[in-house]
Amino acid sequence: MDRRGLALGVAVAAALSGCTADEEAARTPGLEERGTVLTSVKPTRQDLSNQISLSGKVTINPVFGIVAPTAGEIRYVQRQPNKTPAAQPLWVATVWDDGTPRRINIPEGSMLAGRLMEDRAEVAAGMPIVSARHGGYGIVADIDSAQAYRVSGSAKTVKGQIKNGPGPFSCTTLGTIAALPEGTIPEPPPPATTAPTPGASGGPAPVQSAPVENPEQQGPQGSESTGMRLVCAPPASVKLINGADVTLSVVTDRAVNAMVLPVEAVAGTQGRGKVDVLTPDRTRKTVDVVLGLTDGKVVQIKSGLRGDEEIAVPGPDLPAAEGPK
Numbered sequence: 589m590d591r592r593g594l595a596l597g598v599a600v601a602a603a604l605s606g607c608t609a610d611e612e613a614a615r616t617p618g619l620e621e622r623g624t625v626l627t628s629v630k631p632t633r634q635d636l637s638n639q640i641s642l643s644g645k646v647t648i649n650p651v652f653g654i655v656a657p658t659a660g661e662i663r664y665v666q667r668q669p670n671k672t673p674a675a676q677p678l679w680v681a682t683v684w685d686d687g688t689p690r691r692i693n694i695p696e697g698s699m700l701a702g703r704l705m706e707d708r709a710e711v712a713a714g715m716p717i718v719s720a721r722h723g724g725y726g727i728v729a730d731i732d733s734a735q736a737y738r739v740s741g742s743a744k745t746v747k748g749q750i751k752n753g754p755g756p757f758s759c760t761t762l763g764t765i766a767a768l769p770e771g772t773i774p775e776p777p778p779p780a781t782t783a784p785t786p787g788a789s790g791g792p793a794p795v796q797s798a799p800v801e802n803p804e805q806q807g808p809q810g811s812e813s814t815g816m817r818l819v820c821a822p823p824a825s826v827k828l829i830n831g832a833d834v835t836l837s838v839v840t841d842r843a844v845n846a847m848v849l850p851v852e853a854v855a856g857t858q859g860r861g862k863v864d865v866l867t868p869d870r871t872r873k874t875v876d877v878v879l880g881l882t883d884g885k886v887v888q889i890k891s892g893l894r895g896d897e898e899i900a901v902p903g904p905d906l907p908a909a910e911g912p913k
Contacts, residue, residue, distance in 0.1 A: 627900075627901040628866055628898045628899060628901060629850060629853055629898075629899050629901055630895075630896065630897065630898055630899065631847045631848065631889060631893055631895045631896075631897070631899070632847075632848055633845050633846065633847055633848070633895075634845070634846065634848055634886070635843070635844050635845065635846070636842070636846045636848060636880075636881050636882075636883060636886070636888055637839050637841070637881065637883065638738060638839065638840045638841045638842075638881040638882065638883065639837060639838065639839045639840075639883060640735060640738055640739065640837075640838050640840075641835060641836070641837055641838075642729035642730075642731065642835070642836040642838060643729060643730075643833070643834075643835060643836075644727045644728055644729030644730075644748075644818070644833075644835070645727070645728060645729075645832065645833060645834060646725055646726075646727055646750070646828045646829060646830055646831060646832045646834060647725070647726055647727065647728045647830065647831075648724070648725060648726075648830050649699075649721045649723065649726075650721070650722050650726040650728045650762075650819050651701055651720070651721055651768070651771075651811045651812065651814060651819075652698075652719070652720060652721075652722065652762040652763030652764070653716035653717075653718070653719050653720075653763045653764045653766060653768045653814075654692060654694060654716065654717065654718045654719075654720060654763055654764070655713075655714050655715055655716050655717065655763075655764045655766070656683050656690075656692070656711045656712065656713055656714065656715050656717050657683065657690050657692075657713065658683055658685045658690055658713050659683075659685060659710075659711065659712050659713050660683040660684045660685035660686070660690070660710070660711065661708055661709070661710055661711070662681055662682075662705050662707065662708065662710075662711045662717055663681065663682050663683075663684065663707060663708060664680065664681045664703055664707050665679055665680050665681060665682070666776060667680055667700055668700075668773065668776070669699065669701065669773055669809070670700055671699065672699070672723070673696075673697045673698055673699055673723030673724070674694060674695075674696055674697065674699065675696065676696050677693035677694065677695055677696055678694050678700065679691055679692070679693050680693065680700055680718055681703075681717060681718055683711060683717075692717065692718060694718065694720040695720070695762070697722065697723050697724075697821075698720040698721060698722050698723060698762075699720060699721045699723055700718070700720060700721075700773075701718075701719040701720050701721045701811035702718075702719045702770070702771015702772050702773055702810030702811040703717075703718065703719075703771060703772050703773070703774070703810070704716050704717050704718060704719055704768060704769055704771055705717050714764075714766075716766050716768050716769075718771075719768055719771035719810075719811040720762075720763070721811070722762055722819065722821055724821075725821075725822070725828040725830070726762070726820065726821050726822075727748055727759055727819070727820050727821075727822060727834050728817055728819050729817060729818045729834070729836050730815060730816070730817045731765055731816040731817055731818060732816070733816075736765065736816055738840060739765055739818060739838060739840060743761045743818070743840050744839045744840060744841060744842065745758070745838075745839045746758070746759040746760075746761055746818075746820050746836055746837070746838050746839075747759065747836070747837045748820070748822055748834050748835070748836050748837075749835045749837075750826075750828070750832050750833070750834050751832065751833040751834070751835070753827075753829075753832060754826050754827060755826075755834075756837075757823060757826050758822075758823065759820035759821065759836065760820055760821045760822075761818065761819070761820045762819045762820060762821055763819060765816050765817060765818050767813070767814060767815050767816045768811070768813055768814045769813050770810060770811065770812060770813045771810040771811035771812075772810040773809065818836065818838065820836070841881055842881075843880060843881050843888055846880065846881065846888040846889075847888065847889045847890075847893065847895055848886040848887060848888055848889065849863065849886060849887060849889055849899060850885065850886055850887075850901065851882065851884070851885060851886065851887050852901050852902050852903065853899045853900070853901045853902065853903045854877070854879065854887050854889075854903050855904045855905065856879060859878070859879060860876060860877070860878060860879065861876075861877050861878075861879045861887075862874050862875065862876055862877065862903065862904050863875060863877055863889075863892075863893070863899050863900075863903055863904070864899065864900040864903060864904050865893075865897045865899060865900075866898040866899070866900055872900055872904070875892055876892055877890075877891065877893060878890040878891045
């Protein structure tokens with residue numbers, strides 16, 4: 589090939605490479621405009637349960653709290669700590685609500701551990717007022733603040749599995765998950781004194797002195813303070829070893845054929861939330877929704893949507909809290 593042919597070949601190759609570079613540059617897409625919705629979902633329906641897993645341990649005579657069923661004034665029954673579990677529910681206090689008494693009992697199989705409030709104090713519904721000890725083995729699982737509101741409702745079912753041991757088995761929940769203050773057992777009031785009767789000579793009869801208390805003898809002991817925790821009692825047929833690790837599966841509520849959205853599409857986690865509904869021109873319209881159960885992947889939409897809307901993912905950003913002015 590002469591020099592003229594070589595130059596022509598180089599020119600053609602350069603032209604082809606230039607076209608390829610231009611075409612490649614034309615094919616490279618630019619960034620989408622800010623706010624453009626790239627992902628969306630529609631509500632679906634499924635059965636849903638609020639279920640969480642807790643780590644616990646087998647414990648002897650665990651302490652649990654009993655709450656006030658209504659707001660009112662608490663009046664305690666004068667009782668000393670019983671060292672044997674009650675054979676039947678034991679009356680320990682009464683909450684008076686506008687003249688209506690509501691008895692507070694510790695359950696069968698437990699022992700009074702302490703008073704959590706002052707006698708005749710005003711209490712709110714759901715406030716821990718009495719501590720009790722479960723007689724025998726129980727299972728205690730600590731709860732952090734992130735889990736508290738998911739477990740605060742009544743636990744429908746609790747299943748336990750002992751590590752390398754028996755299970756799964758049903759476990760009966762005891763008391764409340766709320767943290768308990770230190771429980772106290774006050775000394776009984778002294779007996780009423782009567783005036784001495786005169787002696788045979790007309791003088792006052794000798795007064796019998798009260799027995800001197802042993803300074804080393806301690807009075808009734810109450811219960812220690814606790815953090816938030818779930819306490820449950822396994823069946824008597826389950827063999828337990830104190831200190832053994834246990835995994836608890838707690839279902840606090842269930843919903844059948846519930847409308848759900850992925851958690852990424854919803855702003856808010858308790859009660860009320862917001863979602864972004866896509867309009868025909870692909871713009872966002874933020875609407876309020878009422879939220880229900882969640883399993884960590886989807887969340888129930890109780891109201892606020894028909895069910896055929898297209899929802900943007902991710903959901904709307906909640907406004908930041910205002911700082912001090």
